[in-house]
Amino acid sequence: MASSVIEDDTPFGLEDAPTRSLNMIEAINDALDIMMSRDPSVIIMGEDVGFFGGVFRCTAGLQEKYGKTRVFDTPINECGIIGAAVGMGAYGLRPVPEIQFADYIYPGLDQLISEAARLRYRSAGEFIAPLTVRSPFGGGIFGGQTHSQSPEALFTHVSGLKTVIPSTPHDAKGLLIAAIEDDDPVIFFEPKRIYNGPFDGYYDKPVQPWKKFPQSKVPEGYYSIPLGKARKVRDGEAMTILAYGTMVHVVEAVAREKGIDADILDLRTLVPLDIEAIEESVEKTGRCLIVHEATRTSGFGAELSALVTERCFYHLEAPVERVTGFDTPYPHSLEWAFFPGPIRIGEAMDKILEA
Amino acid sequence: MANGPTGNGQVGHNRPSLRLHVPEPKFRPGDEVDFSHLAVTKPGAQPRPDESCEASETNPLATDLVRVLGDDNQAYGPWDPRLDPDTLRAMLEKMALTRAFDERMYRGQRQGKTSFYMKCTGEEATSVAPAMALASDDMVFPSYRQQGILITRGYPLVEMINQIYSNRGDKLKGRQLPIMYSSRAHSFFTISGNLATQTPQAVGWAMASAIRGDSRIAATWLGEGSTAEGDFHSACIFAAVYNAPVILNVVNNQWAISSFSGFAGGERTTFAARAVGYGIAGLRVDGNDPLAVYAATQWAANRARANGGPTLIEHFTYRAEGHSTSDDPTAYRSAQEHTEWPLGDPIMRLKDHLIAIGEWDEDRQSALDLECAEKVKAATKEAEKNGILGHGLHHPFHTMFEDVYEDLPWHLEEQAAQAIRERKIKWPQA
Numbered sequence: 030m031a032s033s034v035i036e037d038d039t040p041f042g043l044e045d046a047p048t049r050s051l052n053m054i055e056a057i058n059d060a061l062d063i064m065m066s067r068d069p070s071v072i073i074m075g076e077d078v079g080f081f082g083g084v085f086r087c088t089a090g091l092q093e094k095y096g097k098t099r100v101f102d103t104p105i106n107e108c109g110i111i112g113a114a115v116g117m118g119a120y121g122l123r124p125v126p127e128i129q130f131a132d133y134i135y136p137g138l139d140q141l142i143s144e145a146a147r148l149r150y151r152s153a154g155e156f157i158a159p160l161t162v163r164s165p166f167g168g169g170i171f172g173g174q175t176h177s178q179s180p181e182a183l184f185t186h187v188s189g190l191k192t193v194i195p196s197t198p199h200d201a202k203g204l205l206i207a208a209i210e211d212d213d214p215v216i217f218f219e220p221k222r223i224y225n226g227p228f229d230g231y232y233d234k235p236v237q238p239w240k241k242f243p244q245s246k247v248p249e250g251y252y253s254i255p256l257g258k259a260r261k262v263r264d265g266e267a268m269t270i271l272a273y274g275t276m277v278h279v280v281e282a283v284a285r286e287k288g289i290d291a292d293i294l295d296l297r298t299l300v301p302l303d304i305e306a307i308e309e310s311v312e313k314t315g316r317c318l319i320v321h322e323a324t325r326t327s328g329f330g331a332e333l334s335a336l337v338t339e340r341c342f343y344h345l346e347a348p349v350e351r352v353t354g355f356d357t358p359y360p361h362s363l364e365w366a367f368f369p370g371p372i373r374i375g376e377a378m379d380k381i382l383e384a
Numbered sequence: 385m386a387n388g389p390t391g392n393g394q395v396g397h398n399r400p401s402l403r404l405h406v407p408e409p410k411f412r413p414g415d416e417v418d419f420s421h422l423a424v425t426k427p428g429a430q431p432r433p434d435e436s437c438e439a440s441e442t443n444p445l446a447t448d449l450v451r452v453l454g455d456d457n458q459a460y461g462p463w464d465p466r467l468d469p470d471t472l473r474a475m476l477e478k479m480a481l482t483r484a485f486d487e488r489m490y491r492g493q494r495q496g497k498t499s500f501y502m503k504c505t506g507e508e509a510t511s512v513a514p515a516m517a518l519a520s521d522d523m524v525f526p527s528y529r530q531q532g533i534l535i536t537r538g539y540p541l542v543e544m545i546n547q548i549y550s551n552r553g554d555k556l557k558g559r560q561l562p563i564m565y566s567s568r569a570h571s572f573f574t575i576s577g578n579l580a581t582q583t584p585q586a587v588g589w590a591m592a593s594a595i596r597g598d599s600r601i602a603a604t605w606l607g608e609g610s611t612a613e614g615d616f617h618s619a620c621i622f623a624a625v626y627n628a629p630v631i632l633n634v635v636n637n638q639w640a641i642s643s644f645s646g647f648a649g650g651e652r653t654t655f656a657a658r659a660v661g662y663g664i665a666g667l668r669v670d671g672n673d674p675l676a677v678y679a680a681t682q683w684a685a686n687r688a689r690a691n692g693g694p695t696l697i698e699h700f701t702y703r704a705e706g707h708s709t710s711d712d713p714t715a716y717r718s719a720q721e722h723t724e725w726p727l728g729d730p731i732m733r734l735k736d737h738l739i740a741i742g743e744w745d746e747d748r749q750s751a752l753d754l755e756c757a758e759k760v761k762a763a764t765k766e767a768e769k770n771g772i773l774g775h776g777l778h779h780p781f782h783t784m785f786e787d788v789y790e791d792l793p794w795h796l797e798e799q800a801a802q803a804i805r806e807r808k809i810k811w812p813q814a
């Protein structure tokens with residue numbers, strides 16, 4: 030942790046901390062609020078994040094609280110947003126830029142890939158890029174192809190970038206705080222489908238608000254969840270399931286429905302990956318299902334599948350299976366035909382168990 | 385810490401401390417609105433240089449405001465395009481139809497018939513008038529707010545609604561977000577959700593037309609907020625370097641969702657003034673004056689067609705309603721802005737002009753409004769036979785995998801089979 034102003038103001042363990050029930054938007058807002066108050070070098074910028082508080086309201090109230098020079102709107106120029114964040118980081122600030130939708134991050138790719146990701150390496154540590162790029166991602170809101178994509182694999186492929194994806198309000202807060210404190214550039218993708226409530230894969234059922242679920246109990250005050258540590262969602266023996274973001278909830282629901290004693294890991298951080306937790310689980314179950322919403326070809330599932338096969342081959346009792354979105358742009362009217370839902374996941378589970 | 389070796393803020397302590405400027409709009413919710421700071425120019429007072437002039441001769445016009453229609457509803461000055469009454473009435477009709485269409489589609493979204501809609505209320509002149517001034521086969525690369533072009537070019541309303549409902553009649557196969565139309569037959573490029581990407585593409589199309597010795601030109605539209613994107617600057621430099629036969633239309637409707645034009649540089653200079661730096665012709669027009677918009681487009685089109693090169697036109701207008709159905713503008717701007725807007729409403733202004741020259745009356749206007757509403761209603765009924773979003777009447781699952789590539793590779797074949805199997809499991813009767 031670079032900044033010297035930080036003191037630990039949580040004298041008790043996380044379990045004892047008083048909690049509030051928050052949805053994911055509120056949890057993210059809380060994390061930003063806490064980091065802004067603890068560390069004056071944290072600044073927030075992005076399209077519509079200032080007075081308006083962001084199109085998803087994640088930065089609501091922060092400009093009023095911290096002023097216009099710490100929370101401000103930007104020109105619609107994602108290259109500029111990320112490039113300026115790199116420059117601010119070089120000065121010594123800790124920028125948390127927002128890209129309004131992950132689908133709009135591409136104009137900023139050169140600044141991320143060629144610059145942010147490599148400052149430390151090319152300057153032998155003289156300069157770093159301690160930014161956290163927040164962006165809503167994923168489908169399920171009838172957003173069509175430009176409000177639905179899951180481009181995480183573009184970023185996991187880049188050495189020097191970390192990629193974090195929370196799946197609960199509790200984790201969103203702790204992971205965002207850790208990401209902001211991290212001295213390396215972090216891509217923080219927020220699954221917008223579960224901003225307001227988890228999702229069991231049945232789009233025709235009404236959304237259940239987060240308040241009804243224990244993962245919405247968010248400890249008050251400062252806490253961080255280390256990057257690179259997976260969360261055990263469910264302990265089981267029948268098969269390992271690796272998932273992140275929205276899909277964590279879908280696989281959990283499908284396993285429950287089918288009565289499968291699955292060992293479910295929510296990866297939370299894709300890079301650096303919690304390889305130990307994965308190996309331990311697969312060595313126990315001998316079977317592995319990988320699920321993501323992103324398109325299949327060269328998706329992060331391919332990396333996971335390769336790692337499991339390379340490192341756990343002699344423990345495997347069935348071929349590793351991947352369940353993913355299809356290799357098409359995200360369609361509008363057929364978005365639920367694209368989405369890797371209960372049927373696709375269920376079939377893969379059966380296949381793994383029958384092998 | 386690795387960064388900021390001198391970052392204690394005390395360096396050069398005998399020098400003044402720096403301050404960050406963050407733009408702030410003049411009015412926020414609840415504020416009294418006073419637009420007296422806006423320079424509203426005298427209609428007819430702006431010179432009209434020859435279409436073959438040096439680009440620099442237009443420099444003063446890039447910070448001026450070309451206007452034709454006066455407060456007395458008469459047309460003035462060298463920019464008056466002197467259109468015959470039939471043409472004026474056609475323009476009025478297209479604008480009224482566009483507005484009626486927007487009204488009904490907006491309501492349709494609210495009634496759950498589709499996921500999303502975007503109106504262009506108050507900005508109708510910026511697409512209808514240029515579409516009339518261009519040749520029908522000039523290629524247009526619009527943003528998402530130029531439905532007026534399609535309506536002017538006679539694209540059937542039913543097709544537009546099929547697209548909006550993403551139903552089985554949708555020519556784009558339900559793939560695109562509502563209003564992201566495409567019609568090659570109407571020389572209307574497929575709309576992207578990614579802002580400003582269409583602008584260098586328009587320039588490229590225009591360059592191609594020049595390479596081939598064609599006579600067609602290209603025109604593109606984008607919001608003032610989107611001019612901040614690098615793509616727009618790529619468009620400008622390519623247009624300048626190759627003297628491309630293209631018109632770059634910046635629709636300055638003052639707001640980009642919740643961000644006012646100051647976040648695109650509007651506090652410093654006009655958007656038309658971007659042209660000056662690139663050495664291309666630039667015009668700034670009253671975007672709510674359909675005659676001025678028509679005249680500016682005609683000027684730029686004639687110039688481009690005569691190998692005079694590109695023109696950047698800023699249309700100074702106002703976004704009278706929310707950004708889209710997902711937006712609530714009362715959260716960030718004063719509701720009074722709309723009522724106080726000093727340049728009026730384009731439809732009212734053209735109507736009043738036609739009445740002033742004795743070519744129209746209120747009864748005919750009422751009849752026109754009714755006729756437009758009926759047309760849209762009939763088209764909506766027709767389109768609804770093909771289904772509305774989320775009610776089963778969509779394109780077959782297999783179509784989801786088509787057009788990713790020209791041919792279906794093996795992996796998409798497999799995935800299509802998977803999608804169809806899932807459908808049979810979910811709906812065994814269907």
Ligand SMILES: Cc1ncc(C[n+]2csc(CCOP(=O)(O)OP(=O)(O)O)c2C)c(N)n1
Pocket residue numbers: 076105129133136529577578579606607608609610611635637639640641703707
């Ligand atoms: C590359 C990109 N970044 C961000 C967005 C999100 N977005 C959609 S519309 C919009 C505002 C655009 O404003 P403006 O260009 O002024 O056009 P207007 O909507 O006013 O017509 C934003 C930020 C986007 N679609 N594409």
